[in-house]
Amino acid sequence: MSSGFPSKQQSALISNEEIGFQQLELQWLGPISEHTIQCVIQWLESRMEQSDLPSLQNKRLVRVVVELLQNLHHHGYEDADHTRFTIESAHDKWTIQTENELTTEQRKNLEQRWNALMQLTPEQWRISQREKLASGNRSSHGGGGIGLNEILRKTEGHVEMTFSNLTSNAHIVRFTAQIHPRK
Amino acid sequence: MSAISLTGNSKTPEVQFNTEPLSMAISGRSIPENSIEFYQPLLDWVDQHLHTSGASIEVAIRLEYFNTSSSKCIMDLLKRVEKSPTEATVLWYYEEEDEDMLEAGEDYDAIIDIPFKLIATAE
Numbered sequence: 001m002s003s004g005f006p007s008k009q010q011s012a013l014i015s016n017e018e019i020g021f022q023q024l025e026l027q028w029l030g031p032i033s034e035h036t037i038q039c040v041i042q043w044l045e046s047r048m049e050q051s052d053l054p055s056l057q058n059k060r061l062v063r064v065v066v067e068l069l070q071n072l073h074h075h076g077y078e079d080a081d082h083t084r085f086t087i088e089s090a091h092d093k094w095t096i097q098t099e100n101e102l103t104t105e106q107r108k109n110l111e112q113r114w115n116a117l118m119q120l121t122p123e124q125w126r127i128s129q130r131e132k133l134a135s136g137n138r139s140s141h142g143g144g145g146i147g148l149n150e151i152l153r154k155t156e157g158h159v160e161m162t163f164s165n166l167t168s169n170a171h172i173v174r175f176t177a178q179i180h181p182r183k
Numbered sequence: 184m185s186a187i188s189l190t191g192n193s194k195t196p197e198v199q200f201n202t203e204p205l206s207m208a209i210s211g212r213s214i215p216e217n218s219i220e221f222y223q224p225l226l227d228w229v230d231q232h233l234h235t236s237g238a239s240i241e242v243a244i245r246l247e248y249f250n251t252s253s254s255k256c257i258m259d260l261l262k263r264v265e266k267s268p269t270e271a272t273v274l275w276y277y278e279e280e281d282e283d284m285l286e287a288g289e290d291y292d293a294i295i296d297i298p299f300k301l302i303a304t305a306e
Contacts, residue, residue, distance in 0.1 A: 034216050037216070038193060038194065041193065041214070042193065054280070055278070055280050055281070055306060056280050056281055056282065056283070059247070059248065059281060059283065060283065062248060063248055063250075063283070066214050066248070066250050067250060067251060070214075070216065070250060070252075073216065126286065126290070129290075130290045130293065130294065133254060133255065133258050133290065133294065134258070134294045136258075136259075136262075138255060146251045146254070146255075147251050150251050153283075154283065
């Protein structure tokens with residue numbers, strides 16, 4: 001007797017991962033204020049209570065979202081037309097994507113720092129972050145330039161940074177960060 | 184200013200700094216937008232109260248999350264404790280599954296010349 005549900009074999013064939021399905025969990029377009037960040041974090045923590053992610057992955061997801069959102073708040077507020085933030089999930093893999101506008105000079109600076117970090121191993125990301133922490137230097141927002149190290153470490157390197165051009169001096173930077181299940 | 188007692192919330196940690204006996208405790212989460220504004224009174228407290236040679240203090244840190252600007256402020260706080268004549272010990276608590284918070288404690292321990300105790304707790 002047929003139950004009306006697909007067989008186990010058929011079910012496996014149409015799993016979310018295999019057809020590349022991602023569940024859109026949250027999307028935000030426009031300015032990111034302190035209140036926005038607070039609301040998103042509260043929503044995320046509530047959402048995590050329903051997820052099967054291990055505790056460490058839950059925390060990493062929140063930590064990465066906090067860093068990316070605060071980055072948008074600091075750098076994307078004035079150019080909010082191009083500020084975007086999305087969270088998607090597919091089984092126990094979570095993807096966070098942010099976009100914001102920046103100038104050519106900011107792009108060069110970011111690319112330079114990013115390319116330098118890409119030359120390092122995960123252990124070197126940690127050493128680099130520790131050295132920046134010990135240096136006492138601070139960015140204008142108080143972070144000391146360790147946000148990229150933090151995001152790379154918490155995602156275990158599952159981060160992409162890409163650019164697109166708006167004008168000759170205006171660009172969009174897109175970060176795609178993923179929290180993968182631990183093997 | 185003799186004691187600091189702050190209730191934690193969704194962005195800032197609970198803080199209990201006391202003078203009798205001397206103790207410092209920070210717990211919860213620390214993800215404020217403006218970490219410097221939040222931590223400045225705590226830095227001032229250390230300058231004002233940790234000036235006695237021969238005194239001792241335990242600095243208990245039990246954080247669930249902190250953002251990178253808070254990590255700088257925690258470093259500033261520990262550096263001030265390190266420079267004071269008061270003999271300090273840092274008790275760094277982390278949930279046993281949370282290797283990130285363990286690594287953070289190890290990194291502070293590597294930078295700051297104060298005895299650290301890294302203490303695993305059950306979730």
